[in-house]
Amino acid sequence: MEEEKSRESCCQTILAIHDVMDLLSGKWKVSIIACLCFNKMRYSDLLREVRGISGKMLSRELKELEANQLITRTVLSTQPVTVEYQITPYGATLEQLIGTMADWGLKHRKRIKNGGI
Amino acid sequence: MEEEKSRESCCQTILAIHDVMDLLSGKWKVSIIACLCFNKMRYSDLLREVRGISGKMLSRELKELEANQLITRTVLSTQPVTVEYQITPYGATLEQLIGTMADWGLKHRKRIKNGGI
DNA sequence: CAGGATCCGGATTGATACTG
DNA sequence: CAGTATCAATCCGGATCCTG
Numbered sequence: 001m002e003e004e005k006s007r008e009s010c011c012q013t014i015l016a017i018h019d020v021m022d023l024l025s026g027k028w029k030v031s032i033i034a035c036l037c038f039n040k041m042r043y044s045d046l047l048r049e050v051r052g053i054s055g056k057m058l059s060r061e062l063k064e065l066e067a068n069q070l071i072t073r074t075v076l077s078t079q080p081v082t083v084e085y086q087i088t089p090y091g092a093t094l095e096q097l098i099g100t101m102a103d104w105g106l107k108h109r110k111r112i113k114n115g116g117i
Numbered sequence: 118m119e120e121e122k123s124r125e126s127c128c129q130t131i132l133a134i135h136d137v138m139d140l141l142s143g144k145w146k147v148s149i150i151a152c153l154c155f156n157k158m159r160y161s162d163l164l165r166e167v168r169g170i171s172g173k174m175l176s177r178e179l180k181e182l183e184a185n186q187l188i189t190r191t192v193l194s195t196q197p198v199t200v201e202y203q204i205t206p207y208g209a210t211l212e213q214l215i216g217t218m219a220d221w222g223l224k225h226r227k228r229i230k231n232g233g234i
Numbered sequence: 235c236a237g238g239a240t241c242c243g244g245a246t247t248g249a250t251a252c253t254g
Numbered sequence: 255c256a257g258t259a260t261c262a263a264t265c266c267g268g269a270t271c272c273t274g
Contacts, residue, residue, distance in 0.1 A: 010155045014148045014167060016222030017215065021147055023225070027267085030138055031131045038127045043236055050131065054268055059237055069233065080235045081274085090228075097221050098134065100214045105133030107210075108140070116186070144247085160256050171248055176257055197254090197255045 023068055028053050028061050034098050040086035140185055145170050146178050151215050153188055157203035
């Protein structure tokens with residue numbers, strides 16, 4: 001019975017995790033969201049902040065994030081046009097997850113520096 | 118100054134996140150770890166639990182996880198041989214992260230069911 | 235400035251068959 | 255049972271050029 005409950009919950013967990021991984025799949029999505037959690041940003045800002053990303057990948061991943069309602073895209077009628085990306089309230093609910101990730105990552109970096117022990 | 122601090126911390130965050138994503142990259146790694154957080158398991162167990170994964174991918178990702186010291190691999194001298202995978206104490210420190218992920222994923226699933234609003 | 239279109243090589247992944 | 259080998263399909267991501 002206890003055994004069964006554990007197995008049940010394991011399945012659910014795996015499905016849920018798979019959803020998250022699908023949503024955040026791609027080399028850059030989490031970094032982009034993390035960036036936008038700090039501030040709304042323009043395309044060129046992101047291109048600079050998310051080091052290593054190419055223009056093509058940035059637009060592509062932004063588009064997917066927008067489709068999943070995690071960010072919004074606003075065209076500003078400046079000359080020339082600028083586009084501002086902003087995290088949605090829904091996207092902001094990822095902040096805790098990303099924070100946990102960053103924490104673990106920072107500890108992991110230290111561990112690596114200490115010889116991976 | 119406040120601005121600068123924020124920018125600084127943003128950079129660090131992104132690097133740390135990138136580390137985590139690298140470590141957990143691949144469609145299945147997080148699911149595998151989540152599984153092993155519940156219980157130690159044999160290869161065939163994992164093949165069943167992590168739905169959709171192929172044998173090739175399972176061995177490959179297990180190998181990488183082992184290389185990163187997140188899990189251990191133990192060959193049992195049964196007939197025929199069985200292999201048991203188990204999470205390491207270090208791997209277990211990912212449990213909170215994975216828990217957060219699973220929580221978010223479950224909420225996301227509900228949201229999707231409700232029409233994605 | 236923001237991003238679409240195209241091309242292309244390389245990496246990922248799946249299916250299937252095979253091994254100790 | 256726990257993998258490995260091989261082939262084929264697909265995806266990823268960079269470079270370059272082009273548009274409004």
